[in-house]
Amino acid sequence: MNRPYDLIVYGATGYLGSLVVQYLWASSPRSLRWAVAGRSEEKLVALLDSLGQSQSRRELPHIMVATLSAEDLGRMASQTRLVLNTVGPFCKYGTPVVVACIENSTAYVDSTGEHVWTQQLAAQWHEKALANKAIIIPQCAVESTPPDLMTLLLAHRLRRPLGPVLFSIQHTWTGYSGGTIASILAGLETYSIRQMMAASAPRATCIPGAGPHRPHPAPALPVRRDRFLGNLTFNPSAMADQAVVMRTWSLLQRYGHRTEQYGERFSFQGYTTAQSWLQAWTSFLVMSIAVFCVVLFPPLRWLLRWLSPQPGTGPQVNPTEKHSVEWKATVAVDGEDVTVSEPDAVGVMRMSTDVYSVCATLVSEAALTLLEVLEGDDKGSGSGSGSGSMVKKLGGGVLTPASLGVLYVERLEKAGLEWKVTELGK
Secondary structure, eight states: OOEEEEEEEEEETTTHHHHHHHHHHHHTTTTEEEEEEEHHHHHHHHHHHHHHOOOTOOOOOOEOOOOOOOOHHHHHHHHHHEEEEEEEHHHHHHHHHHHHHHHHTTTEEEOOOOOOHHHHHHHHHHHHHTTTEEEOOOOTTTTBBBHHHHHHHHHHHOOSOOOEEEEEEOOOOOOOOOOHHHHHHHHHHHSOHHHHHHHHHTTOOOOTOOOOOOOOOOSSSSEEEEETEEEEOOTTTHHHHHHHHHHHHHHHHHSTTTOOOOTOOOOOEEEEESSSSSHHHHHHHHHHHHHHHHHHHHHHHHHHHHHHHTTTTTOOTTTSSOOOEEEEEEEEEEOOOTTTTSSEEEEEEEEOOOOOHHHHHHHHHHHHHHHHHHHHHHHHOOOSTTTTTTHHOOOOOOGGGGGGHHHHHHHHTTOOOOOEEETTOO
């Protein structure tokens, strides 16, 4: 594929987009041919000026002005091997970017956590992407790379059909970006409750032909205490995480080797860690009431939008502050007497930085991993980079972060991800 660029960051001047650009500027190979794209040339120039001041020896990325018109997006997609998209809300602006990539057989990754949009995207465009050999991987940031990779690593360790996976996240608080709030509100205004409920069903994002799915009964309460994970409460991101993990399940059930498959009794439940049982219930009740009010009373959405940071802005993290994000999971091997209270393996992941910097790292490394796989394909190698991954096997379609395989984990390790999977009872 002979194109001027390997990678274009679209939405480069937004809050997360600028963090992605800074990460790639500091950590990507010097041989990377890349550009930054957005609607404002003035803002793009200012962004590159800030990069040039911090590391003048490196060649700056090129600038591409691109609106959301079909003409501009098609021109952008045709000039690069991969588009890294951070322009949200994705339910409003994401689909035209994906369509342009599919039509030009261009790879695509993004930072969305909007699982309803992702579900509709997969249902409508997977087959076309597969036919055009366009690899489309949404939800490559905190939603939903860590749970997807954690489940993959647990399955690799056990090499047996899995039962329930319980997953938790805990991170230091920095505040929300304007883009995050805008995406939440856009989703509430774009989709009906029926659409949101349908997209949150366990198999809503699964590909056809995955075979039977007979999960063990899910926990009845949204709050629980687990002796490995601690006090757990409702996590609003768990629906997005479940959508991605279950799509990976379906891909492996249909296309994966028998030892890679999660099995027909597999299920995934995501939570947020709470400091105490009381805090867990308080958090759940406050969030439930808040969501109920925002959904039913539109003026509250207007007020929340007025009070929130503007899109393109976000928390300013002091370099002297200590931040971290930690994910934990347990899994019980499938069996008639399976019990989540006695898991067969425990996994831990950790990154020692703030959550938005983690997002930038995850989505950037997803893009660089995918480029490495594509480079191996162009050289005609049957093994090496990405060998055995779903991305390598299918070569196109709406896929998932775990489709990038262990190569993605290895790159994240070099970027600061610490992880460990322990098989219990051995």
